[in-house]
Amino acid sequence: MKTYTLAVIAVLAVGIDAQGFKCPAKDGLYEDPRQCDKYYECVEGEAVAKLCPDGLVFDPLIRKRNKCDQPFNVDCGDRTELQAPQPKGPCPRRNGFFAHEDPTVCNKFYNCIEGDYTEITCTNGLHFDEYSGTCVWPDSAGRQGCKQTGNILKDGFQCPKETQKDANGNLVVHPKYAHPTDCQRFYVCLNGIEPRDLGCQVGEVYNEETQRCDAPENVAGCEDWYKDDPAVASKPAKKA
The missing domain is CATH 2.170.140.10 (Chitin binding domain)
Structure with missing residues (x-):
């Protein structure tokens, strides 16, 4: 601001x-x-x-x-x-959009209207920028000392810092990553920062090459993932 x-x-x-x-x-x-x-x-x-x-x-x-x-x-x-300002509660002035009073909380801000405020949380992966009054990418906000909020899953997965690009060299906004031990599961990093643990429907496994759920026989190392599940094994094979 x-x-x-x-x-x-x-x-x-x-x-x-x-x-x-x-x-x-x-x-x-x-x-x-x-x-x-x-x-x-x-x-x-x-x-x-x-x-x-x-x-x-x-x-x-x-x-x-x-x-x-x-x-x-x-x-x-x-x-x-x-x-002269007329502060009230977390609002440094009666009207406006203001950063959270804790400088380490960068993903929340206040919308103040005549001293009454609403706390708003940015979309996952974004930080509040007072200069524009909006939530932007962290590198655009340029804020220092921000806490990481919910960026590590219970199994320890954290979105890689390296960006992911598609076959045409374009940046992938929400990159996906295969689970290291479970063929059916995979991760999605919202905005490249916020991880989500997702899974394919029963009978399919995640294909890292196509970044889609696929038939087991089309994914190296996952061909026999459902061999011990009779209900799945009896289904016709899905064509590539």
Whole structure:
């Protein structure tokens, strides 16, 4: 999130500041030259100074009546000052999207609306980025000291750091890996980070070459996987 200089502003001071602002010929809403969350409403040449709700800033380019928006959507330029924050609970300001108060928890954030908040968890493998107000890939967020959350399965499997590419050289978003001892099972790494333990339907085994479930006779080393299961063995063989 952009860095701003805090300006402690009393209601009286806002009224006084409005006296020094010269309204343009056209009625409307106009930004303060120094403070990004302050603006003026001009009616017949008279200016009334106003503030956006704490956490939001004024965007003169928005065509709608309410021109206060999230900071990551607005280019404040030289308007670096802000009103004093009004924190409440985990919300450093009354409105906005904010990182979890624990800097090691990178996959959660707060959506604050007038001090009331909702804790939101990013999609598996993503981190919250305050500069964009969204969940992004960890390397894009660039956050340090983040805890790994649920990235190791009970059997010890962890998604490899090396990326996986398909036959055309394209990055595989959700790569799959064969189980080392169970032909029927395999792993999927969501977004390359979050592991899931999955399995083929009975009668099939995982084919690492095609990355699909297949007939046992088509997978080297797994041809006899169901030989001791009479119900499966009696079924017609699946063609490759």
